[in-house]
Amino acid sequence: MEFDYEVLIIGGGPAGLSAAMSLGRLSRTALVCDDNRPRNAPSTHVNNFPSQDGIHPAEWRKKTRKDLEKYKTIGFFEGAVLSVHKVDQGFVAQLSSGATRNFKKVILAYGIQDKLLSAPGFKELWGKSIFHCPFCHGFEVRGASLGLIANGELAAHGLPMIYGLSKDLILFTNGKANLSEDLQETLRGRNVEVIEEPIDHLIYEGEVLKVVVLIDGQKKERDALFVAPIFPFQSKSPIGESLGCEKTELGFYKVGERGETTVKGVFAAGDNMTMMQSVLLACASGVAAAAGVIFSLVSEDFHG
Template sequence: MEKESTQEVIIIGGSYAGLSAAMALGRAGRKVLVIDSGKPCNTQTPHSHNFLTQDGQEPATIAAIALSEVLKYPTLSHLNDLVISARRIADGFELKTASGRSFKALKLLFATGVKDLMPAIKGFSECWGISVIHCPYCHGYEIAQQKTALLANGETAFHMAQVLSQWTKDLVLYTNGQVQLSEEQQQQLHLHGIPVIDTPVQEIQQEDGQLKSLLLADGQAHFFKAMYSRVSFAQHSDLPESLGCTINEQGYLVLDDKKQTSIPGVYAAGDNTTMARTVSMAVASGTLSGVAINSALTLESW
């Protein structure tokens, strides 16, 4: 196995949070390696919004611009590889990658994001991020005031219905089975003109990711061009947990006020730490983490 020199910081995950952290550290003159496997969770998403100067840009284009800017700093380097193991050693951490390389670092930053878990509905995954979306702040403007479906249940469904009422007055809620809403919530939805349909969704009929209709278990087809839904998720990398990092009940890495996990020397940034999944917030999270890591390294050297 090829041995590599020790880095001050290794960042695992080279999307918006990881590259933002790298820039902050590079501008502080830190020796940093970004290792990224090139599989962001927003691969299918055609456009990104709510990020100043890049509104409507393709996510991959934003990431490419970010990488080119980061690599202008001479102490920063980038490797397209997959980290498969991480362990604590006397003077930091040792990582091994799928290509057989070994690296050491004083500090680790996990910017590995999360992976969405698709429901067992035919056509759902093909539409995810394109015409089946999770966030009105990210994509709601483009489909505002259209007839829109919402696939959700329980408290999540009620909250999303309230939020989505700002973007459309023509909303239909599909609970995909037994309704898990209180009588009061159902009355509120009725008062706001939001039908609730509990017939299971059998298939999302689509073409190239563009929603055409929802095919229900009773054979009826309901026609929409867009649908909101919340899906479950898992940490994209199990390495933080293998190191002993605490994960909360919602499935996110727990951080202190200095962006450090429960394991000293291990930090995290981006989607693996919060439900606020936007490019702008990931960038902000990465910057804060980079500053925190540089501060820790500086104080430890005194």
């Protein structure tokens, strides 16, 4: 089987670009396929990233692509990977351009698709006044009137962190609350209001949240909301599943220490394989997956 590239990287975000850089530095050939659907597209900044704190996500990708230009073994395809099939000792990928390419290894770096509440205003404010990560966005709204949309164990996990940002906090369970007696007592002691009435819609001006309107007509003024994830996470592409990669109950690809999935030769990096989700951590997992790929490639080269 003749190979066009050694590695297929599906996804041109932090994980995919970081994997490409590591592969380039060891002069391994790789094709980065990017269909331009970044998860952080609604956001205007990347935070909690040393030397890049506050940079626009699109600018970060542009700069990283520029850095990759010196690695001549790395190619780019602007489009989607429609399918990947395991054949003999490698993989055959069908690209949205109609072309077919052969690879030795695959890195799934296409991330996840956020599941948003259907309440009007939610999609419009996502990444602007509504956030999923306090590490990424909490500093900018510290001391503001905040809301956390969560229930059960996820509420218990998120409340201390959001309360640490602002004591003016409301917990929206968006339905019947499932909270332990101890947690309810703690919330009463901290003057954190718990609202079970489902959210009907949001009132906002531009990108700024003003009011959370409940189904019964109640209105709660809030400056920003944090939202617990809706499980299971949904990958942006079904390619991993089509290859037979196993997932956890939370929707993440099962991976080993070097990022290899349950299918030999297929690796995963970024938000599709861990709850630790940020640009910096996606970069780290991309480097780890690339290291796993490189170790496999050089071992095959050396031992035959």
